[in-house]
Amino acid sequence: MSFEYLLPYESVPHKYVVKSEEPTDPQYGFEPLKRPLAYYIDCGMVNLDKPSGPTSHEVASWVKKVLGLEKTGHGGTLDPHVTGILPVALGPATKVVKALLSAGKEYICLMYLHEEIPEEKIRNVLNIFTAQLYQRPPLKSSVARRLRMRTIYYTQLLEVKNQFALFRVGCEAGTYIRKLCFDIGEALLCGAHMAELRRSRTAEFREDDTLCTLQDLNDAIKIYREEKDASYLRKLISPMEKAVQHWKKIYIRDSAVDAIAHGAGLAVAGVLYLEKSIERHESVAIMTQKGELVAFGESLLSTSAILKNDHGICAKPTRVFMKRGLYPHWNKEAKVITP
Template identity: 35%
Template sequence: MKIIVRQKASYKKYKNKTFQELMNHSLVLLNKEKGVSSRNFTRFLLDLGFNKAGHAGTLDPNTTGVLPILLNRGNKISSILSLSKKEYIATMIVHKDFTKDMIESTFKSFTGEIDQLVPKISAVKRQVRKRNIYSIKLISINNRLVKFKVLCQAGTYIRKLIHDMGESMGTGAHMIELERTKSGPFKLNECLSKDKFIKLFNKKNINCFRPLEDAVKDINKVWIDDGAIIPWSKGSPIYFKGILKFTSDIKLNSKIAVFNTSNELIGIGISKSNSDDFLNKDEGIAFRNYINLI
């Protein structure tokens, strides 16, 4: 995303936080184990002294992979990560004989916007929802086992996607394995095992944490003047004159990450205009206060 400067300012170098500061204002990236719910998997963090530990995007007990966990005050932005794109590697078993062409044709037909009926076992109301499937790529075929990678909108049920693809082929299919390989900006190779995290934590090694700033890499950003910090901390909206610089793709009513001149994330705003107005307007509200991290 291109950064547009509205007015010049002096920026301070980002200051790395201490271990204690990160305990209150950070996130953890864990590789969730198989056979345990997301909630039970993260419960050990409370035993380590964290008041809040909220995971961003639930994984079923038998699903492994990327599980971002927001700690203490950082828990306020869990919804931002929960709504980010997800990537999975899935293995399905096809119930009847098929060809590679059938698989690839089906993957193509299920790429784009699809209708998905929420599964009966889901915790949310059962209804048809629109979901975007950005890509489906075949990895391997071994007899009736098909392994593939899918990049999709948050809230997509991969088990249901596989069931529907099986119905479309006329063969039937069901999921036997699922691993989340990406959640928003975070990849599987960045994640720690539970044991590795505990080992680093007990040594007070800051590498067991990730700063909250990493969680908003994929959304638009705005930097505000020092004089606007106190009003922001009290819940006030930010006016155009308080903007220093911003990214170029801000749209009306979209979520934007708000930074101070020390390049620290201080909250999330809801834009009341677009990037053109952020540059050219002098009067009026640019964005309202949605999440305050000060």
């Protein structure tokens, strides 16, 4: 994808500054891709290709049934007739889907114009709508019909044929493309409506080799149960850390992990390196050196203040993901789990 068609977080590269250095102990925790299978599934997400017909909730429920889980959750509702990327979080990882709300989404839309309009005119109007817009959700929607502001990050006209226009749109979560088509039709003075829609991206969940159908997932679990081969299943499940790639992060010492897992605040002394641009009261992801998500947190200090101080609490956890006991407790040994 060219620079012109990047979601906002992609145009700001991650830059880290080091506060301290310390090796990680390989006997505690796991690199996300090397977790034992049961734990890997509980900390996983499926990049699902939603078919037309069922609701997003029904699709997530089918995933739950196929994998034999107690719960699943999805990262952004798609209308029943809309297809495409539907990230489904598995088991305890359902708590991570809120991270996707701030990343932005991309759609491919087929719009039907009520009259034939020159291609250049359509492109010019799309450019006008590449901005912050006021939207009121349509009558058939899952949210209250209150006026709200949403941002269109980019648009790209792909093809025009007769009265059909195919375009790509990158937008803020919660944008109604059906309403966008209606507004474009009003601006063109001809009227328009959405004919078909496919979500092509949610944050780092894309139409790549991890994208799978319900049938793919069913085949993978069948192969595992009958042949004890988990390689295909692991290929279709991504670690939950994929959902926070766009978040600002603080990486911590092994000795600080279990305290966070018990709900304690993150002490400045526990920080090894962190994002260069963290501000006070900003949401952050607290990570181990192995790349495991420990918790979502609220930063109580900016990056510069964390680097200057040696004492005090710099972040408080708001949602904990790390299981207790995987890393050393402050007064007892951690459990060592082998893959």
